[in-house]
Amino acid sequence: MDIPNMGVPAKLADRMSTAEQHEYLRARFSRRRMLRAGAVTVGAVAVGGALGSAPAFAAPAGPQLLTGATAAGIDGALVAPIGRHLQFGPEPDTQFRISWQVPAPVKKPFLRFGKHPWELSHKIQAEVRALHTPALTPNSQPVDQYYLHVALEDLHPDTTYYYGVGHEGFDPASQQQISTLHTFRTAPSRDHRWGKVYEPFTFTAFGDQGVSAHAAGNDNIIKAQKPAFHLHAGDICYADPAGSGTDPDKSVFNARTWDDFLVQTETVAADVPWMVAYGNHDVEAWYSPNGYGGENSRFFLPDNGPDPRKVPGVYTFRYKNVGVISLDANDVSYEIPANLGISANQQTKWLERTLKDLRGDETVDFIVVFFHHCAFSTTVAHASEGGVREAWVPLFEKYRVDLVINGHNHIYERTDAILGNKVSKQVPSGATIEPAKDGVVYVTAGAAGRSLYKFDVPDTYEGHENHQDEVKTYYWDKGRVKVPETIQWSRVRYTGYSFIKVDVTPAHLGRKSVMKVTALAENGSQIDNYTILRKVGEGWDSGRDDDGEGGGWGW
Numbered sequence: 001m002d003i004p005n006m007g008v009p010a011k012l013a014d015r016m017s018t019a020e021q022h023e024y025l026r027a028r029f030s031r032r033r034m035l036r037a038g039a040v041t042v043g044a045v046a047v048g049g050a051l052g053s054a055p056a057f058a059a060p061a062g063p064q065l066l067t068g069a070t071a072a073g074i075d076g077a078l079v080a081p082i083g084r085h086l087q088f089g090p091e092p093d094t095q096f097r098i099s100w101q102v103p104a105p106v107k108k109p110f111l112r113f114g115k116h117p118w119e120l121s122h123k124i125q126a127e128v129r130a131l132h133t134p135a136l137t138p139n140s141q142p143v144d145q146y147y148l149h150v151a152l153e154d155l156h157p158d159t160t161y162y163y164g165v166g167h168e169g170f171d172p173a174s175q176q177q178i179s180t181l182h183t184f185r186t187a188p189s190r191d192h193r194w195g196k197v198y199e200p201f202t203f204t205a206f207g208d209q210g211v212s213a214h215a216a217g218n219d220n221i222i223k224a225q226k227p228a229f230h231l232h233a234g235d236i237c238y239a240d241p242a243g244s245g246t247d248p249d250k251s252v253f254n255a256r257t258w259d260d261f262l263v264q265t266e267t268v269a270a271d272v273p274w275m276v277a278y279g280n281h282d283v284e285a286w287y288s289p290n291g292y293g294g295e296n297s298r299f300f301l302p303d304n305g306p307d308p309r310k311v312p313g314v315y316t317f318r319y320k321n322v323g324v325i326s327l328d329a330n331d332v333s334y335e336i337p338a339n340l341g342i343s344a345n346q347q348t349k350w351l352e353r354t355l356k357d358l359r360g361d362e363t364v365d366f367i368v369v370f371f372h373h374c375a376f377s378t379t380v381a382h383a384s385e386g387g388v389r390e391a392w393v394p395l396f397e398k399y400r401v402d403l404v405i406n407g408h409n410h411i412y413e414r415t416d417a418i419l420g421n422k423v424s425k426q427v428p429s430g431a432t433i434e435p436a437k438d439g440v441v442y443v444t445a446g447a448a449g450r451s452l453y454k455f456d457v458p459d460t461y462e463g464h465e466n467h468q469d470e471v472k473t474y475y476w477d478k479g480r481v482k483v484p485e486t487i488q489w490s491r492v493r494y495t496g497y498s499f500i501k502v503d504v505t506p507a508h509l510g511r512k513s514v515m516k517v518t519a520l521a522e523n524g525s526q527i528d529n530y531t532i533l534r535k536v537g538e539g540w541d542s543g544r545d546d547d548g549e550g551g552g553w554g555w
Contacts, residue, residue, distance in 0.1 A: 076106050076169020081148075083262025084165065084182060085269035088229065088317050090302040092187040092273070093157040097300035098165070099149045101262055105130070106167035111150040113163040117181055120164060120173045126150050129297040136250035136286065143255040149300040157189040182270045187228075187319050190363050198320040198506040202226065206448035206499035207233035207279065207372060207407015211260045214497040215449025216267075217522040223268050224524075225501045228319060230272050233407040234279025234329070234372025237261035238450060245283035245291055245330065245338030253284065258298060276301070277326040278313035279372035279407060280336045290342050301326075306350035311343050316354050321506045321513055321536075323358035327351065327371035332387035335373065335476035340387070348391050355399040365506065365513040365534045369396065370405040376418065376442045377473075378490045379409040381453040384475035386483065389421065393440075400435045402515060402532050405500070407446035410453040412461075412494040412519050414528055415442045423489050429462045432531040436538060441530070443517065447498045454495055461494040461519075461527040497522040509536050 081100045089095025098111055109128060112120035126148040133143040148165070155161065164172020164181045172180050188198060204227040209215045222230060235243070239257035242249040265274060276299060278292065287293030292312050305314030311328040318324070330339040331347050358364050373385035375393050385408075396404060397419055417425040417439035424439035433441065446453075456473070460466040471490050474482045498521045505514040512533045519528035 074104055074106055076167045079104050079106050079167070079170065081165045081167075081170070081180070082266065083259070084266050085262065085299075086184050086271070086273045087275060087300055088273045088302065088319075089151065089153070090304045090315070090317060092229075092317055092319050093189050094153065094155045094186065096152045096155060096161075096184055096186065096273075097149065098152065098163060098184075099147060099298070099300050100165045101259070102146045102148065102167070103259075105146055106169070109148045109165070109167040111163060111165050112171075112173055113152065113161050115159065115161060117162045117178065120162065120181075124150050124152075126165070131255075131287075131294060131297040133253075133255040133286075133294075136253055145255065145258065145297070147297050151300065155186050157186050160185045184271065184273070185228075190318065197508055200503065200505045201228045201320060202501055202503050203229050203231065203319070203322075204499055204501045205231035205233065205370060205405045206445045207405075208235040208410050208446040208450045209261075209265075209448035210235075210238040210450040211257060211264055212449045214522055216264055218448050218497060218499050219265065219268050221520060221522060221524050222499060222501075223272075227272055227501065230268065230274050231324070231326075231368075231370045231405060232274060232276045232448075233370045233405050233445065234277045235281040235407055235446075235450070236276055236279070238281050239294075240281050240284050243279075243281040243283075243336070245280055245285055245336060247285050249284075250286060253286075255294075258294075262298070275317075275324070275326065276313065277371050278328055278330065280330060280333070280338070282313075283330055283338055285338065290339055306343060306346040311347055314343075314347055314350070316358075318358075318361070318364060320504070321363065321365040322504060322515075323361065323364040323367045325351065325354055325358075325367070325369045327369065327392070329371045329373035329385065329388055332391045333373050333385055333476075334387040334478050335382065335385055335480060337480070348395075351392060352395050355395055355401070359399050362537060365536055366402040366504070366515050366532065367399065368403045368405065368502075369401050372406065373408050374406040374442070374444050374446075375404065376415050376487075376489060377406070377409045377411075377413050377444045378455060378457070378471050378487065378493070379411055379413070379453045380456055382409050382476075383473050383482075386475045386477045389475065393421075396440050401440055402435045402534060403502070403517065404440060404442045406442065406444045407448075409444050410446045410450050411444065411455070412447055412492070412496070412498045412500075412527065413444040413455075413490060414492040414519070414530075415489040416491045417441050418489055427491055427530055428467075429465075429492060429528050429530065432533060434533045434535075436534065441532075443500060443519075445498065445500045445519070447494075447496060449497065452495055452497070455493050457490075457493070459493045459495050461492050462529070467491070492519070492528045494519070494521070494527045496527075498527060507536050511536055 083101035087097040109126040114120045129147045131145045166172045204222045240249045240253045283291035284294045285291045302315035316325045375388040416423045416427045419439040458466045477483045503516045507513040515532040
């Protein structure tokens with residue numbers, strides 16, 4: 001069909017936010033769909049039931065939920081599930097979310113699970129989120145994708161479960177499909193700590209993966225680390241390679257890239273919770289709301305953030321003695337402002353409440369925050385995000401966050417400990433820090449698989465030290481202005497595909513828990529490491545008033 005004027009006119013787009021563009025597109029697509037009645041058979045009402053209600057998306061340009069009638073005539077035996085990926089619920093000791101994809105509509109999709117592969121007695125109906133992407137350019141075709149989700153509640157802590165996904169005609173418990181089973185393990189109960197010390201564990205992290213041989217290589221090395229969970233700091237698959245978060249990106253958008261990505265990631269994510277934050281390439285502007293409608297269809301993340309509808313990638317969870325916070329840096333980005341201010345400052349207020357809560361929780365030693373845009377980086381491509389420095393860095397310092405993980409810049413870079421935008425302690429490879437007194441270290445791990453960036457100064461990493469006392473770089477200020485700066489905090493730089501693993505060793509009350517951060521190249525070689533210490537029971541006195549008076553650090 002000829003659709004030469006499908007997008008938002010340029011004169012309007014310049015004055016409209018992503019959300020406003022969204023409403024405009026929704027109105028236009030709704031009218032076109034009414035005229036084309038019957039072109040795509042998808043329901044616009046959420047499927048409820050035992051899994052709870054999902055958001056209802058009435059916009060034809062956004063996610064919509066499948067009705068059983070859509071699958072009529074499909075032989076389920078010929079349709080195999082793909083793209084399995086796990087996510088924690090808000091409480092990882094009792095809540096899991098299991099997601100997958102089918103390449104065609106199926107009847108009665110479900111999940112089986114149990115404590116043994118021969119005992120999959122629990123069977124739960126899946127929620128189906130069918131995502132329709134219209135033909136966004138004259139030469140493209142509409143795409144329908146089918147994502148399925150199950151929320152598991154009231155699980156037993158510290159327990160391994162077997163699970164399989166299926167539908168009418170495809171039963172994972174059958175002899176023919178038993179090889180499709182996978183496992184997940186719940187976290188120990190938070191009450192466990194008062195009985196004995198948590199066992200050591202590992203988690204991994206990176207950003208900016210996409211689909212490539214390098215991305216698959218990193219996944220293989222990550223799987224070998226046997227992580228308890230993985231953090232993906234934004235720019236997930238690059239179905240939108242432009243990354244402006246605005247309507248013109250539709251000219252290069254390919255929804256099918258998500259199919260390739262989820263198949264690639266399944267090698268790890270089918271057994272390891274794959275916890276994502278959203279980057280600029282994840283704002284797909286034609287999906288309501290705020291460009292996140294596609295992500296809402298593909299992922300089932302914790303909904304304990306400030307407003308899951310506006311900023312769905314903002315949430316927190318606790319795993320053993322580590323509290324993790326995922327943020328949406330699109331909300332504060334001066335460099336790529338498509339979603340600037342979408343939470344109306346609610347995200348930042350929520351962040352402070354959550355940091356205060358975690359620091360007041362005696363079961364939590366370390367706080368890890370991950371998001372996309374870098375507060376501190378020196379690449380020639382994106383460098384540092386002034387919006388993050390302005391909104392969040394003071395909170396990271398106030399509550400002495402132990403580790404900040406970013407993507408956005410496609411390299412590995414680590415800072416010294418920082419307070420007030422300056423070096424508070426030098427942290428060469430192999431060093432040990434205590435954030436409570438030394439400051440905050442920032443890690444950019446954005447070399448997960450997408451094409452690499454470069455620095456204006458030489459790389460410096462383990463075995464190839466070439467430290468520069470000063471580096472000339474810049475940060476982004478309001479109005480997309482580049483502000484030059486000369487910095488001293490760039491300690492480790494590596495231009496190559498890589499990720500980080502974090503080994504956590506909890507300790508008894510009064511002793512020091514250990515978190516060792518190691519950067520590994522895609523071939524498994526080590527390029528950086530340093531150690532973070534936190535005295536158990538050391539934390540923020542929650543008696544501090546909102547105005548900053550009273551309370552203080554518990555050392």
